Amino acid sequence: MTDLLQIFLSDSFYAASLRIATPLIFGVLGALLCERAGVLNLGIEGIFVVGAMSGWMAVWLGADLWTGVLAAALAGAVFGALHAVLTIFMGLSQHVSGLGVTLFASSAAYFTYRTALPEVASPPRIEPFRAVAPALSEIPFLGPVLFSQTALTWLALALVVLVWWVLDRTPLGVAIKAVGDNPDAVNAQGLSVRRLRFGAVVAGSSLMALGGAFLTMSAFDAFFFGMVNGRGWICIALVIFASWRPGKALLGAILFGMFDALQVRLQTEAGAVVPGQIFLMAPYILSIVALVVVARRAEYPRALLRPWFKGQR
Amino acid sequence: MKGAEMTVRNSIGLGVTRRGFAAAIAAVAMLGAGVVSAAAETVKVAAIYTLPVEQQWISRIHKALNAAQARGDIEYTFSENVANTDYERVMREYAEAGHQLIVGEVFGLERAARKVAQDYPETSFLMGSSFGPSGDNFAVFDNWIHEPSYLTGMIAGNATESNLIGMVGGYAIPEVNRLMHAFMDGARAVNPDVKFLVNFIDSWYDPPKAKESAFAMMDAGADIMYAERFGVADAAVERGVKAIGNVIDTSGDYPSTILASAIWHMEPTIDRAVAAVKGGDFEPADYGQFSFMGYGGGSIVIDETLVPAAVVEKVKAQEQEILDGLFRVNVNDARPVSDG
Numbered sequence A: 001m002t003d004l005l006q007i008f009l010s011d012s013f014y015a016a017s018l019r020i021a022t023p024l025i026f027g028v029l030g031a032l033l034c035e036r037a038g039v040l041n042l043g044i045e046g047i048f049v050v051g052a053m054s055g056w057m058a059v060w061l062g063a064d065l066w067t068g069v070l071a072a073a074l075a076g077a078v079f080g081a082l083h084a085v086l087t088i089f090m091g092l093s094q095h096v097s098g099l100g101v102t103l104f105a106s107s108a109a110y111f112t113y114r115t116a117l118p119e120v121a122s123p124p125r126i127e128p129f130r131a132v133a134p135a136l137s138e139i140p141f142l143g144p145v146l147f148s149q150t151a152l153t154w155l156a157l158a159l160v161v162l163v164w165w166v167l168d169r170t171p172l173g174v175a176i177k178a179v180g181d182n183p184d185a186v187n188a189q190g191l192s193v194r195r196l197r198f199g200a201v202v203a204g205s206s207l208m209a210l211g212g213a214f215l216t217m218s219a220f221d222a223f224f225f226g227m228v229n230g231r232g233w234i235c236i237a238l239v240i241f242a243s244w245r246p247g248k249a250l251l252g253a254i255l256f257g258m259f260d261a262l263q264v265r266l267q268t269e270a271g272a273v274v275p276g277q278i279f280l281m282a283p284y285i286l287s288i289v290a291l292v293v294v295a296r297r298a299e300y301p302r303a304l305l306r307p308w309f310k311g312q313r
Numbered sequence B: 001m002k003g004a005e006m007t008v009r010n011s012i013g014l015g016v017t018r019r020g021f022a023a024a025i026a027a028v029a030m031l032g033a034g035v036v037s038a039a040a041e042t043v044k045v046a047a048i049y050t051l052p053v054e055q056q057w058i059s060r061i062h063k064a065l066n067a068a069q070a071r072g073d074i075e076y077t078f079s080e081n082v083a084n085t086d087y088e089r090v091m092r093e094y095a096e097a098g099h100q101l102i103v104g105e106v107f108g109l110e111r112a113a114r115k116v117a118q119d120y121p122e123t124s125f126l127m128g129s130s131f132g133p134s135g136d137n138f139a140v141f142d143n144w145i146h147e148p149s150y151l152t153g154m155i156a157g158n159a160t161e162s163n164l165i166g167m168v169g170g171y172a173i174p175e176v177n178r179l180m181h182a183f184m185d186g187a188r189a190v191n192p193d194v195k196f197l198v199n200f201i202d203s204w205y206d207p208p209k210a211k212e213s214a215f216a217m218m219d220a221g222a223d224i225m226y227a228e229r230f231g232v233a234d235a236a237v238e239r240g241v242k243a244i245g246n247v248i249d250t251s252g253d254y255p256s257t258i259l260a261s262a263i264w265h266m267e268p269t270i271d272r273a274v275a276a277v278k279g280g281d282f283e284p285a286d287y288g289q290f291s292f293m294g295y296g297g298g299s300i301v302i303d304e305t306l307v308p309a310a311v312v313e314k315v316k317a318q319e320q321e322i323l324d325g326l327f328r329v330n331v332n333d334a335r336p337v338s339d340g
Helices: A002-009 A011-036 A044-060 A065-089 A094-116 A134-138 A142-147 A151-169 A171-181 A183-188 A193-219 A231-241 A246-270 A276-295 B002-036 B056-070 B084-096 B110-119 B146-159 B174-190 B207-219 B232-239 B267-279 B287-291 B309-323
Strands: B043-048 B074-079 B101-105 B124-128 B138-141 B164-169 B195-200 B224-227 B242-247 B258-264 B298-302
Touching (some): A002 A246, A011 A044, A011 A142, A011 A151, A011 A171, A011 A231, A011 A246, A011 B207, A044 A065, A044 A094, A044 A193, A044 A231, A065 A094, A065 A193, A151 A171, A151 A193, A171 A193, A183 A193, A193 B207, A231 A246, A246 B207, B043 B056, B043 B084, B043 B267, B056 B074, B056 B101, B056 B242, B056 B267, B074 B084, B084 B110, B101 B267, B110 B124, B110 B138, B124 B267, B138 B287, B146 B224, B146 B242, B146 B298, B164 B174, B164 B207, B174 B195, B207 B224, B207 B232, B232 B242, B267 B287, B298 B309
Parallel strands (some): B043 B074, B043 B101, B101 B124, B164 B224, B242 B258
Antiparallel strands (some): B258 B298
């Protein structure tokens, strides 16, 4: 019990929670944007891999870190556009197309990596993002928790505010939410449903790719096959937990990060008594429980999963 | 019912025959080439890995096979990142394409892989496995580097000041557990007060996760990290803590961090298996022992700028005892746990 208290009182626990949450914040914002416009994007897991690979690859080829971030976002946008064409313009099943994009995107990323680096003894490393303000990390609590984080974590937090502001405070946001709820009404206003959806899916996919880029450019400094390890799927669950709201999305991602950070610490402490797998499962079980509790009241975007064609009802 | 079964068998049989026919032609062609020049006689080897060739454990097998190919002993081809669920199919494809020796890892499909081997009696299989050899053509190997792991443990036990050593593992399977226990035994032998924190991430290849586990252990006071996974040494570098390497030598990647590493050499195993296939006397044996130090399958590298000379001397003396057969490192395959 004192151990548990010690964990909750240590600032490193909160720093770890935010670090683990960062890729999820990007991913859940991206998924939220797509779904708010009425398109489920199960391509997320593959787009994470693409983002992780292309961001890292750009830097490895000599670009600076922010150009790498841009490269990741662009690569994510390309695969987002593919999903958008299949689901919005051709009206195909969003589930099938999304899973297809995940398989294609991750294979394409591995293929590109291996073609570029056929013979390497260990994965090449880049110089990743470092702490934004190491000088300020001496400040109690806030120092280690916030200022020891990298620029990408700050970017993720800024994007939460930006996505909230766009969705809740701009006409564009109203239009995006409307295409996800009632595309006919948007059409009656003289706006293009397809263009709005296309834009939201492409932008959302770029955000997802940044989640992947965080893994190879901040959390670690090299690209590994399989390192995304299901993080994309977690975001799909977190969107529902967040009821499609950016603020709650941030909360959900951080809660998951805390579960995971706690799991690591508890497994080390009590691994002798309880099988370690229980702890590894815990964050996922807790998110399912949270989902059950929250999802009952969840209000899905009403036109989610429904393709829209002009003149068809 | 029986008829249907027959048809299925027949159709499968036909498929095999057709592919077998192509293989036979290839074999005849090769035989012809063999008559012309005996020096061109190479063993066709295929390897199947469930992870990319950069992964530590796999990189050692890949290296040994590449070396054998460079010498002209074998013709080497491989598939990497093959899912366990897809593994049997790839085994069959290589066997039917006429590869004489198939190397790989069957930790995720022990029983299924042995069944596949039974279907291809002409092919020799040398597989990383937690269990023993089987059938007429299924030999096993593993990274039995518990001896150098014991020696690195001695170095860690000497180096720790907090008397707390952190260990992050992939999966708690025998080969991982065994090396961890050997390491712990070595550390306890020189420092009876030493305690361990043990954690498994249940993934072979998630460096950010391994890194988080390592951070958590260093927060809890660990001042030496046993780096079984990629990511652990990275965390150690960030906190200025020392680490012990495993399987490969990563001291170049993490300057002044890796005190010592237990290195695995797959060459003795591969070279023996290739020679056996060539000589036509491949046995379903346990090749595990060829990873022992005595056969040159395991070794220790020490960064002598980081480890005091007296400790190095002590470790060298212990190494000699192992090589002379005077000291045997215990084998314990149970899942290690943190000291309470």
